[in-house]
Each structure stands twice: as structure tokens, then as C-alpha cells.
Amino acid sequence: xxxxxxxxxxxxxxxxxxxxxxxxxxxxxxxxxxxxxxxxxxxxxxxxxxxxxxxxxxxxxxxx
Numbered sequence: 001x002x003x004x005x006x007x008x009x010x011x012x013x014x015x016x017x018x019x020x021x022x023x024x025x026x027x028x029x030x031x032x033x034x035x036x037x038x039x040x041x042x043x044x045x046x047x048x049x050x051x052x053x054x055x056x057x058x059x060x061x062x063x064x
Contacts, residue, residue, distance in 0.1 A: 008053030009041035016048075 011029030016039040026032035031051030038047050038056060045056035 008046055008055070011037075011048060011053075014039040014041050014046060014048055014053065 014037065016037050018039075019037045020035045022034045024030065024033040024035060028035075029037070029048065029051065033050065036047060036049045038045065040046070041053075046053045047056045
């Protein structure tokens with residue numbers, strides 16, 4: 001049997017560094033939460049939005 005690919009960390013596993021400030025309707029990190037959270041998990045940057053985590057895009061240098 002093939003190993004199932006992980007979809008990323010759960011909301012509780014994410015070490016959140018930034019977040020938007022809208023009032024969550026169904027609880028923090030749920031599929032109805034309008035906030036966008038960014039943080040790290042096992043050394044990788046993730047963005048958490050509407051109940052799903054995905055890898056954050058690579059930063060290209062803002063202040064060059």
C-alpha cells in the first residue's frame with residue numbers, strides 16, 4: 001500500500017507567527033474561519049486558511 005501524502009500540519013501543530021484579525025465564526029482554524037494564519041512546522045513555512053494548510057511561497061526579498 002502506498003503511503004498517503006500529508007496535507008500539512010493541523011492547526012494546533014502550527015507555530016503561528018502572524019494572523020489576520022477577523023472574528024472566527026466557527027472557531028479558530030475551522031473551515032469557516034476567515035482569518036489567514038502563517039507559521040512554521042518542522043522548519044517549513046505554512047499558510048493556514050479555511051481549514052487547510054499549504055506551504056508558503058518562497059520569499060524573493062522585499063527590500064532590494
